[in-house]
């Protein structure tokens with residue numbers, strides 16, 4: 154249906170379009186380029202139009218993280234606007250994270266005014282000359298699905314719909330739009346647009362039925378199939394079909410650096426995060442949305458092992474190099490492919506004795522692993538400084554099925570019992586640090602009725618621009634619980650040194666430059682400065698109660714909370 158509204162400027166028409174396309178939030182980190190947008194907001198607000206809600210976010214790392222967090226919970230892109238080239242530079246780490254995590258975001262940036270006089274919006278500040286680049290989109294082009302510069306108000310509907318549709322089309326991802334000040338300032342009397350839009354993302358696709366049958370044939374006849382999964386839970390509806398496939402085969406499911414809840418941790422076929430001991434024996438291996446299912450330099454399956462890869466893009470074609478075998482690639486929405494495959498396996502049937510013995514074997518392995526994991530935290534529960542396994546166990550036991558966990562580095566998921574689709578998010582495969590604090594705020598914005606717990610290392614916390622994140626949590630009433638696993642080090646860097654040169658100088662002398670975060674500030678004071686409830690915890694005995702209390706604060710007082718947990722130093 155065609156709709157016509159009265160507006161004064163292209164900026165106002167742009168906001169009207171975003172609102173009509175279901176964009177609820179406009180995460181803004183403003184500069185002089187925002188003037189026409191802020192002016193348009195004032196007019197819309199005077200008319201009682203609130204959407205898309207403008208949220209001030211005082212660092213781009215936080216702003217992009219929030220849009221990422223919102224998208225990962227809802228699947229829907231929101232808008233981030235940053236300040237010209239400099240804001241884009243600060244946003245880039247978050248854009249790279251979103252690209253590799255397939256998070257749809259409409260990232261926009263002002264563009265310095267094109268003209269030096271005459272036109273409305275023309276340059277009138279000293280920065281307007283130095284803030285121009287030859288090709289602003291080039292800065293982000295490798296990591297967005299599409300970029301463009303809005304040139305005329307008359308293009309708005311096409312450009313906005315195209316941007317949003319491309320961001321939402323699978324594999325999803327960020328897109329980038331620059332908005333010159335003159336274009337936003339262009340006078341328009343009215344905007345005529347289709348509502349609902351005429352351009353949307355294509356429907357989900359499913360792999361070729363012949364290929365699905367071939368995979369089912371291989372799997373039904375297999376001796377020792379295993380699955381390795383990383384991020385198919387990005388679509389919560391893909392969890393049940395993976396369970397169905399695993400059950401139809403008595404097939405264990407391993408995760409590899411999981412970024413989502415892909416398979417319920419309490420399912421008897423869930424076998425944890427380390428498939429390496431099984432690689433030599435497994436055949437076939439079903440890889441589901443996993444960019445690096447094993448590390449060939451360390452251990453790989455045998456040369457004859459059949460590898461079936463399932464995912465939106467089993468080749469990960471945006472990665473320059475990735476050599477994992479794809480003997481059979483089933484491209485399409487994993488929820489559809491997995492369901493089709495499970496049905497095809499069921500139709501063929503698996504020899505009942507094989508199914509039974511396989512199931513018993515892997516269920517026993519599941520129980521063995523669960524016992525090992527429980528013993529791991531039980532053995533260290535009184536250690537001081539606190540062991541990260543104990544922190545993880547305390548969090549795992551205190552949260553409920555309605556909790557969303559955002560984990561940037563140190564929550565040990567062997568200590569949790571996560572089982573609800575859409576309840577767990579870990580950092581992007583690109584691992585640009587600083588994602589967690591913002592992503593947790595975006596998740597809370599997307600799911601205000603759910604509890605959101607953000608687990609970060611002290612390193613990840615600092616990268617997450619905490620003053621900006623805490624300010625945002627307070628200003629926009631987003632009661633998230635942040636738990637800092639504070640080991641006063643970048644342990645990931647230390648581990649890399651140890652695995653690189655196990656008997657080398659650094660290990661032998663205990664000298665690891667550039668990996669210490671001592672002396673540590675009192676992080677809880679940073680949070681208190683923004684009015685958060687925040688405590689430091691040194692004593693492992695009080696930790697369970699402190700976690701429960703912090704959860705009460707975010708749930709009942711609806712106040713952001715933070716625990717600075719002093720952990721063992723590596």
Ligand SMILES: Cc1ncc(C[n+]2csc(CCOP(=O)(O)OP(=O)(O)O)c2C)c(N)n1
Pocket residue numbers: 246561562563584585586587609610611612613614616640642643644645646
């Ligand atoms: C933007 C960015 N810079 C540097 C790194 C490299 N890096 C990976 S993990 C890590 C340390 C993280 O420290 P912390 O959050 O304290 O967790 P820990 O390693 O101590 O468990 C660093 C510096 C990165 N991933 N991203």
